[in-house]
Structures are given as structure tokens and as C-alpha cells.
Amino acid sequence: MIEVTGLSKRYGTFLAVKNVNFSIEKGEVVGFLGPNGAGKSTIMNILTGYLSLTQGKVTIDGFDIAENPEAAKKRIGYLPELPPLYTDMKVREYLNFIYDLKKVKFPKKPHIDEIMRLVNINHVENRLIRNLSKGYRQRVGFAQALIGNPDVLILDEPTVGLDPQQIIEIRNLITRLGKNHTIILSSHILSEIQAVCDRIIIINYGEIIADDLQDNLSEKLSTEHSLVARVICDERDMLATLKTVKGVKDVVALGKKENGAYDFEIIPEEGADVRAGVSGRIADRKKQLLALTSSRLTLEQVFLKLTQASSNEEARKMLGFVDDEKTTTSEDFIIEMPTEDKEGEE
Amino acid sequence: MIAVFKREFKSYFTNPLGFIILAAFYFFLGLGFLFIFSDGNPNIGETVFFTAQIGILYFIIPVITMRLFSDERRQKTDQALFTAPVKLINIVLGKFFAAFVLYAMGFIPTVIFQIIVSGYVATNVFYYVYALLGIMLFGAALIAVGMFISSLTESPIISIIFTLIVNLFIMFSGAFASMITIPTTTNNIFETFGSWILKLVSSFLNGMNFLAVLESFGQQTFAIKDIVFFLSIVAAFIFLTERSLEKRRWS
Numbered sequence: 001m002i003e004v005t006g007l008s009k010r011y012g013t014f015l016a017v018k019n020v021n022f023s024i025e026k027g028e029v030v031g032f033l034g035p036n037g038a039g040k041s042t043i044m045n046i047l048t049g050y051l052s053l054t055q056g057k058v059t060i061d062g063f064d065i066a067e068n069p070e071a072a073k074k075r076i077g078y079l080p081e082l083p084p085l086y087t088d089m090k091v092r093e094y095l096n097f098i099y100d101l102k103k104v105k106f107p108k109k110p111h112i113d114e115i116m117r118l119v120n121i122n123h124v125e126n127r128l129i130r131n132l133s134k135g136y137r138q139r140v141g142f143a144q145a146l147i148g149n150p151d152v153l154i155l156d157e158p159t160v161g162l163d164p165q166q167i168i169e170i171r172n173l174i175t176r177l178g179k180n181h182t183i184i185l186s187s188h189i190l191s192e193i194q195a196v197c198d199r200i201i202i203i204n205y206g207e208i209i210a211d212d213l214q215d216n217l218s219e220k221l222s223t224e225h226s227l228v229a230r231v232i233c234d235e236r237d238m239l240a241t242l243k244t245v246k247g248v249k250d251v252v253a254l255g256k257k258e259n260g261a262y263d264f265e266i267i268p269e270e271g272a273d274v275r276a277g278v279s280g281r282i283a284d285r286k287k288q289l290l291a292l293t294s295s296r297l298t299l300e301q302v303f304l305k306l307t308q309a310s311s312n313e314e315a316r317k318m319l320g321f322v323d324d325e326k327t328t329t330s331e332d333f334i335i336e337m338p339t340e341d342k343e344g345e346e
Numbered sequence: 347m348i349a350v351f352k353r354e355f356k357s358y359f360t361n362p363l364g365f366i367i368l369a370a371f372y373f374f375l376g377l378g379f380l381f382i383f384s385d386g387n388p389n390i391g392e393t394v395f396f397t398a399q400i401g402i403l404y405f406i407i408p409v410i411t412m413r414l415f416s417d418e419r420r421q422k423t424d425q426a427l428f429t430a431p432v433k434l435i436n437i438v439l440g441k442f443f444a445a446f447v448l449y450a451m452g453f454i455p456t457v458i459f460q461i462i463v464s465g466y467v468a469t470n471v472f473y474y475v476y477a478l479l480g481i482m483l484f485g486a487a488l489i490a491v492g493m494f495i496s497s498l499t500e501s502p503i504i505s506i507i508f509t510l511i512v513n514l515f516i517m518f519s520g521a522f523a524s525m526i527t528i529p530t531t532t533n534n535i536f537e538t539f540g541s542w543i544l545k546l547v548s549s550f551l552n553g554m555n556f557l558a559v560l561e562s563f564g565q566q567t568f569a570i571k572d573i574v575f576f577l578s579i580v581a582a583f584i585f586l587t588e589r590s591l592e593k594r595r596w597s
Contacts, residue, residue: 011597012597045425048425048429049428049429050425050428050429050595051595052595052596069431070431070432070433071431073429073430073431074431076429078425078429080422080425082422084421084422084423084424084425084426084427085421085423086353086357086421086423087421088357088360088361089353089357089360097349097352097353098426098430100348100349100352101349101350101426101427101430101432102430102431102432103431103432144426
């Protein structure tokens with residue numbers, strides 16, 4: 001559906017996008033992930049024909065965006081970072097204008113009605129866009145992109161600046177649209193992308209540093225699962241005790257952290273869940289367990305590490321050797337709840 | 347093109363700007379009518395020219411054109427326009443005609459003047475029609491120039507100031523040209539060269555003298571070349587606007 005080969009974009013002497021290649025099949029929901037200024041918006045602006053490309057080739061459904069822009073643009077609905085709204089127009093008036101501008105062939109009123117129902121703005125149709133809240137403006141922006149029922153939707157940071165309730169609504173909308181559209185959306189928030197995308201393309205310094213299905217990426221990046229326990233006890237005793245718990249491979253004492261409390265890093269055997277065993281054993285000894293934390297490197301941290309790497313070379317290397325990186329997260333979870341990782345809860 | 351035209355034209359009247367512009371037109375036309383008619387001249391064509399002669403059009407037209415492209419860029423609404431499956435030239439034409447129709451609406455009162463006056467005295471209708479044709483072409487040329495300047499900047503304020511400067515230059519180009527005297531005899535190569543440059547500058551200034559061309563319509567001596575003069579300026583600046591928008595994609 002979307003074919004990008006050797007795409008580069010130069011602003012003066014600054015190379016904003018460097019030799020980017022990817023292809024997106026019909027029906028895929030792809031997330032562009034990267035920090036601000038990584039080149040996500042630039043790539044999207046090129047895909048939609050708003051900016052020209054310096055080098056390379058972009059085709060949408062077989063139509064080259066440079067050679068046959070009208071045919072290519074017809075297949076794209078674009079929601080830019082800032083929705084392109086004329087604030088002095090009313091919602092329906094604006095959508096009518098976009099309908100005329102895009103030269104849509106469907107019957108006008110039912111088409112616009114349907115879209116307004118889909119994004120839930122039919123009760124504000126006669127209000128001036130200027131007077132709408134940010135969430136509604138974003139939805140009008142969505143409606144604008146959907147007019148003409150394009151196969152491809154390109155959404156640049158669709159949830160930025162919205163409140164949590166609105167974010168959930170927009171996410172649900174994207175999930176619903178994803179069933180019969182090819183969608184590219186960008187974000188600098190990982191959980192955002194995790195929630196709706198099958199495939200993640202991580203972009204940094206204008207280059208792609210990872211492009212894989214979300215599950216594969218998580219797998220590649222996830223590390224050995226170790227725990228850190230904080231217990232009020234005698235350090236040496238507890239060290240010996242913990243080592244005897246079933247499934248525990250090794251225990252490392254991390255020293256005194258609080259008043260009478262010591263930290264222990266517990267490394268389980270592969271695939272073993274030792275949380276219940278550890279807390280049970282501590283309770284048996286009549287000691288108080290203060291906290292039990294997972295010290296797994298989360299996808300979030302991996303992303304941070306990748307994008308904060310001084311160079312993309314380093315970042316790519318990390319993808320291969322990411323197992324060596326281990327940090328304690330603040331992902332505390334209450335011991336009584338034998339839940340899976342926090343990530344699964346989302 | 348029609349969608350862009352309709353939206354743009356409507357937008358003049360969703361804020362007071364369109365009404366203020368029309369009010370200004372009507373005020374100065376009324377003033378012109380008063381002066382000229384009380385002078386005993388029954389030709390409404392004179393009233394039409396009056397607006398150009400006192401130079402007020404040079405000030406009104408930048409107000410009409412200042413927002414055309416600069417505001418789109420500032421509010422990022424150009425992303426909707428330029429990612430729609432529409433040719434750039436159609437967007438430019440839609441905007442141009444929206445501004446032009448507003449300008450043309452400014453001259454509606456002269457039709458009423460003409461009807462009223464012709465009820466009392468014999469008037470030269472052709473004179474009026476030629477004057478109207480001339481003033482429309484004159485305005486179209488200035489609108490095209492203003493639209494081009496508006497496409498260069500992101501700020502309507504810069505756009506209006508820059509357009510005013512250009513318009514003032516056009517306004518006084520006749521006066522500037524008359525200040526240049528080209529020597530008829532030259533003594534050496536440098537003086538010959540100097541007189542060439544003076545000739546060049548003077549013919550450039552004369553070429554910019556829109557008012558002189560407009561006045562040939564008033565004397566009913568206008569030739570096809572005068573129509574072509576204005577139309578070619580319109581075409582050139584519409585083309586330049588399209589190029590300047592296209593260039594922005596490449597920068």
C-alpha cells in the first residue's frame with residue numbers, strides 16, 4: 001500500500017530524514033515512535049505530499065507522490081499535528097468545504113453525517129470551531145481526514161494535549177478505524193503506540209533504528225527478569241533463607257537501605273515465577289517485606305535508552321546487546337496481587 | 347477551485363474586514379460622485395477613476411490580499427489545502443477570484459449612480475463601461491501582486507506593509523519617471539552608458555505606471571495592448587504565486 005525507498009529530506013544543510021526505507025501492507029496499523037524532532041512529522045508530511053522529498057521514492061497504492069500527486073493524495077487522509085481547522089467556520093460548514101475541496105463522489109449529506117457520528121461530533125455541528133475545546137477540535141480534525149473515505153490514514157500525534165478520557169476515546173476510534181484502513185500514526189509516547197499498533201517503527205535522528213512487529217520488538221528487548229526485595233531482617237540470615245526458595249538461582253545482597261531494612265536482588269531460574277515463594281518464605285520467618293520490585297528493563301526504558309543514545313549506531317547495537325543493560329525500575333507492585341507485569345494490565 | 351473560492355469569499359464576511367473594505371469603497375465612491383457631479387460632469391466613469399486617481403485603491407487592495415496565503419500558513423490550514431487532491435494553481439485561482447469579486451463588489455454603487463444620473467441627463471454609457479473595464483483590470487493586477495506578496499510571508503502584517511510599499515512605488519512611478527531627464531547628446535562612452543541606464547530605469551518606471559494605462563481607458567483611446575498589459579501582470583503574478591508556494595515545499 002505504501003512503499004518508501006531511499007527517502008531523504010534536506011532542509012538547507014540539515015539532513016532531516018536520511019535514507020529511510022519501509023513498506024506498509026494494506027490493513028496494517030503502524031506506529032512511528034521517536035522523540036520530538038526525530039523526523040516523524042517530516043516523513044508524514046512527505047507521504048502526504050505537503051513537503052517535497054530531496055531523494056528517494058514514495059508510492060501510495062502504486063501512485064508516485066511526486067509524479068502523480070493527485071491520485072496519491074486521493075487515497076490519503078491526513079491529520080497533521082495541529083488540525084488544519086478554519087476557526088471562523090462552523091463544524092458542518094468546514095466539513096462541507098473539505099468535502100468540496102477533496103472532490104468526493106459519495107452523496108454529500110449522508111457521508112458527512114456518517115463521519116460526524118463516527119467521531120461523535122454531530123451535536124456540535126453548528127458551533128464555531130473557534131469555540132470548541134481541544135478534544136473536539138481534534139475530532140473535527142479526524143473527521144476532516146476521514147472525508148472521502150481514504151484507504152490510508154496518516155495521523156500525526158493524534159492524542160497530544162488531550163485529557164485521559166479523550167485519549168481513550170481517540171484510541172478506541174483508531175482501533176475501530178484500523179479494521180478497514182491502513183493507518184500510520186506517530187507518537188513520542190510508547191504506551192500510546194503499544195495500545196493501538198501492530199507494528200512499530202522507531203525513528204531517531206531521521207533514521208529508522210528499529211522496524212518490527214510489536215511482539216517481536218518486546219521480545220527482542222525484554223531482559224532477564226529479576227526481583228529486588230526489601231526486608232526488615234538480619235542480612236546474612238535472610239540471604240541464606242532466600243537462596244533456599246524454590247526456583248531461585250541466586251541472591252545478591254545489595255546492602256542496608258532503610259532503618260533495619262536490607263535489599264536483595266533475587267535472580268530466578270529461567271521461566272520461574274518466584275514472587276509468591278519469596279514472600280511466603282519471608283512471612284514464615286516472621287520478617288516484614290516492605291517492597292518487591294521488578295528490575296526488568298521495560299520497553300519504555302529501552303526506548304528511552306535507544307533514543308537518548310548519542311548515535312544511531314550505538315542504538316542499533318543496543319538492540320542486539322540489550323540483555324546486558326539492567327536497571328531497577330520504580331514499577332512497584334503489591335505482593336498480595338499475583339498479577340503479571342504492569343505492561344500486561346494496560 | 348470553486349470550493350476554495352467559496353470559502354475564501356465567505357471568510358471576508360465572517361469578520362468585519364469585508365464590511366469595512368466595502369464601506370471604504372462606498373465612502374470614496376460617494377465622495378467622488380459628489381465632487382465630480384457637483385462640478386457639472388455627468389460621467390460616472392469619472393467617479394470610477396476618482397478612486398484610482400486619489401490613490402485610495404493602493405491602500406484598500408493590500409487589506410484585501412494580506413491574509414490570502416499568509417494566514418493559511420500561520421494557522422497551518424494550508425496543510426489541508428496542499429494535501430487535498432487539487433492542483434496548486436486551482437487553489438491560487440480560487441483565492442484570486444475571491445479577492446477579485448470582493449473588489450468588484452466595491453464598484454456596485456456606480457451602477458446605481460449611472461442609472462440615477464441617466465434619468466436626468468444624457469450620459470456616455472460607453473465611457474462608463476470602459477472605465478469599469480479599466481478599473482477591474484487595474485484592480486486585478488494589484489490583487490495579483492498583493493497575493494504574491496502574501497504567499498511569501500507567514501504574517502499578514504508583513505504582507506500588508508510590503509504590499510503597501512510596492513503599491514506606493516507603483517503609485518509614484520509616473521512621478522519618478524518624469525523626474526528623469528535623459529541627455530540627448532553624449533560626449534564619451536561613459537555618458538552613453540549612463541544614458542542607457544537612465545533610459546532603462548525610466549522605461550521600467552513608465553512600465554510600472556498602472557495609472558497611465560488606466561487613464562487611457564478614460565480617454566476611450568485604449569488599445570488591446572492596455573488590456574494585455576494588465577492581464578499579463580495578472581497572469582505573471584498568479585504564476586509566481588504558484589511557484590512560490592511550490593518552492594516552499596522544497597525548502
